[in-house]
Amino acid sequence: xxxxxxxxxxxxxxxxxxxxxxxxxxxxxxxxxxxxxxxxxxxxxxxxxxxxxxxxxxxxxxxxxxxxxxxxxxxxxxxxxxxxxxxxxxxxxxxxxxxxxxxxxxxxxxxxxxxxxxxxxxxxxxxxxxxxxxxxxxxxxxxxxxxxxxxxxxxxxxxxxxxxxxxxxxxxxxxxxxxxxxxxxxxxxxxxxxxxxxxxxxxxxxxxxxxxxxxxxxxxxxxxxxxxxxxxxxxxxxxxxxxxxxxxxx
Amino acid sequence: xxxxxxxxxxxxxxxxxxxxxxxxxxxxxxxxxxxxxxxxxxxxxxxxxxxxxxxxxxxxxxxxxxxxxxxxxxxxxxxxxxxxxxxxxxxxxxxxxxxxxxxxxxxxxxxxxxxxxxxxxxxxxxxxxxxxxxxxxxxxxxxxxxxxxxxxxxxxxxxxxxxxxxxxxxxxxxxxxxxxxxxxxxxxxxxxxxxxxxxxxxxxxxxxxxxxxxxxxxxxxxxxxxxxxxxxxxxxxxxxxxxxxxxxxxxxxxxxxxxxxxxxxxxxxxxxxxxxxxxxxxxxxxxxxxxxxxxxxxxxxxxxxxxxxxxxxxxxxxxxxxx
Numbered sequence: 349x350x351x352x353x354x355x356x357x358x359x360x361x362x363x364x365x366x367x368x369x370x371x372x373x374x375x376x377x378x379x380x381x382x383x384x385x386x387x388x389x390x391x392x393x394x395x396x397x398x399x400x401x402x403x404x405x406x407x408x409x410x411x412x413x414x415x416x417x418x419x420x421x422x423x424x425x426x427x428x429x430x431x432x433x434x435x436x437x438x439x440x441x442x443x444x445x446x447x448x449x450x451x452x453x454x455x456x457x458x459x460x461x462x463x464x465x466x467x468x469x470x471x472x473x474x475x476x477x478x479x480x481x482x483x484x485x486x487x488x489x490x491x492x493x494x495x496x497x498x499x500x501x502x503x504x505x506x507x508x509x510x511x512x513x514x515x516x517x518x519x520x521x522x523x524x525x526x527x528x529x530x531x532x533x534x535x536x537x538x539x540x541x542x543x544x545x546x547x548x549x550x551x552x553x554x555x556x557x558x559x560x561x562x563x564x565x566x567x568x569x570x571x572x573x574x575x576x577x578x579x580x581x582x583x584x585x586x587x588x589x590x591x592x593x594x595x596x597x598x
Numbered sequence: 599x600x601x602x603x604x605x606x607x608x609x610x611x612x613x614x615x616x617x618x619x620x621x622x623x624x625x626x627x628x629x630x631x632x633x634x635x636x637x638x639x640x641x642x643x644x645x646x647x648x649x650x651x652x653x654x655x656x657x658x659x660x661x662x663x664x665x666x667x668x669x670x671x672x673x674x675x676x677x678x679x680x681x682x683x684x685x686x687x688x689x690x691x692x693x694x695x696x697x698x699x700x701x702x703x704x705x706x707x708x709x710x711x712x713x714x715x716x717x718x719x720x721x722x723x724x725x726x727x728x729x730x731x732x733x734x735x736x737x738x739x740x741x742x743x744x745x746x747x748x749x750x751x752x753x754x755x756x757x758x759x760x761x762x763x764x765x766x767x768x769x770x771x772x773x774x775x776x777x778x779x780x781x782x783x784x785x786x787x788x789x790x791x792x793x794x795x796x797x798x799x800x801x802x803x804x805x806x807x808x809x810x811x812x813x814x815x816x817x818x819x820x821x822x823x824x825x826x827x828x829x830x831x832x833x834x835x836x837x838x839x840x841x842x843x844x845x846x847x848x849x850x851x852x853x854x855x856x857x858x859x860x861x862x863x864x865x866x867x868x869x870x871x872x873x874x875x876x877x878x879x880x881x882x883x884x885x886x887x888x889x890x891x892x893x894x895x896x897x898x899x900x901x902x903x904x905x906x907x908x909x910x911x912x913x914x915x916x917x918x919x920x921x
Binding site: 492495496505 | 661663753754755756757759760761763765767768769770771772780781784785826829830833
């Protein structure tokens with residue numbers, strides 16, 4: 349009992365250090381971490397793909413809506429989509445998707461991934477739209493004046509220039525998405541399921557009887573460092589892509 | 599009303615480009631207030647006027663970069679804009695409104711014939727915009743049919759209308775060669791090899807063949823504009839539109855661009871040039887238009903235009919520009 353009141357400098361850090369050793373020495377804990385890490389990656393990559401494709405389409409529809417009457421209604425739908433998705437908490441969207449819209453046994457993890465994708469798409473679409481608008485209007489006009497259709501001018505002239513401006517914002521969004529996926533624990537934390545992500549892994553390690561760790565913080569920090577590693581890898585990839593694209597300028 | 603209207607004032611073959619009754623509104627701002635102009639093959643038209651007079655808009659309407667509010671634009675026998683019924687007397691004469699007014703007037707004045715009222719009724723219909731108010735769907739359908747008869751996809755038409763912009767608008771993501779070959783290759787007018795061969799030829803002509811593989815950002819303004827001109831020439835256009843091609847250039851570089859334009863004019867290219875270069879207008883133009891407040895205020899061959907301008911506003915303008 350008295351031990352609790354003995355406060356030594358760096359005592360907490362020493363305990364944490366012990367915990368870290370425990371976690372990495374324990375094969376069960378390593379297994380959880382690896383599984384969580386892998387699932388987090390899968391969720392993020394799939395959601396990012398969905399988000400990018402969706403965002404791209406929505407951005408194009410929104411811009412086309414300003415050009416032709418035919419696209420007016422799809423444009424309105426896209427506007428509602430971005431407003432609702434960006435205007436409500438992602439936690440709400442997640443619960444709604446997994447318990448109401450796709451209340452199918454076993455489908456929960458996929459519904460969750462889809463939610464993240466749809467959520468990300470709304471933000472990505474605005475980034476892409478901003479990127480397209482950042483390209484000088486004259487570029488499109490020059491393409492049109494040569495007889496290229498709107499679509500062809502967009503694809504061949506405007507988009508390649510827009511992408512350069514979009515990449516940093518998209519990178520930002522992808523990083524945010526990676527960390528946002530941690531709320532997947534709201535809809536399940538079964539070991540082995542796709543919902544068992546890095547964040548869930550850290551909690552599981554703390555509560556596991558076979559892994560003698562002292563504090564939850566240590567588990568969270570270990571998971572946090574792994575998030576950081578992924579984010580840093582993403583940053584490097586983004587930089588690489590950017591450098592590639594900027595090459596064409598010189 | 600089943601039969602199609604016949605446009606008597608149909609496209610005149612001697613004109614390459616015909617603009618009639620052009621109106622353009624930006625929200626509530628009237629930029630163009632009824633411009634009509636014909637460009638014959640080989641003619642060089644220079645459009646001058648103060649800033650904000652609508653001359654650029656006028657030029658941009660010619661290849662529909664701006665959609666006119668009213669009016670028609672004809673290019674090589676093809677209609678670029680919807681049919682404007684008010685511009686065609688034959689259409690007005692066939693409308694119900696015309697016949698209604700005519701019978702009313704004839705019963706009131708039985709001693710006169712239909713021809714006496716013709717002009718009067720047409721004027722009245724135009725002024726009071728009666729066709730839109732009174733005519734039904736059959737009339738609109740006929741007008742639409744007429745339009746379809748002369749309609750051509752704007753992208754096809756634009757291939758034959760070259761355009762040079764004030765700010766060059768070279769594609770920044772492509773090399774000079776890419777800029778020049780993109781449109782002809784994408785539109786399947788030339789194979790890649792043909793297009794590249796032609797591009798090199800044109801670049802040699804302007805002395806920039808060594809720049810074929812550089813990006814536009816490394817070029818000077820004059821070089822950019824000259825490349826923009828040959829890029830438009832790659833499509834082998836029948837008419838070239840120049841939207842203040844030298845306004846964004848350093849004074850040093852204006853000469854080289856004008857030189858190229860003069861060369862182009864000598865090859866017999868039809869040109870419409872919006873510019874502030876009076877020297878160029880005097881030397882090259884076959885006709886000079888003075889546009890102010892959205893209308894053409896004076897139209898004359900350059901000698902007469904500069905020697906004895908008739909319009910007051912033009913006199914004032916020239917006195918300020920030609921010092």
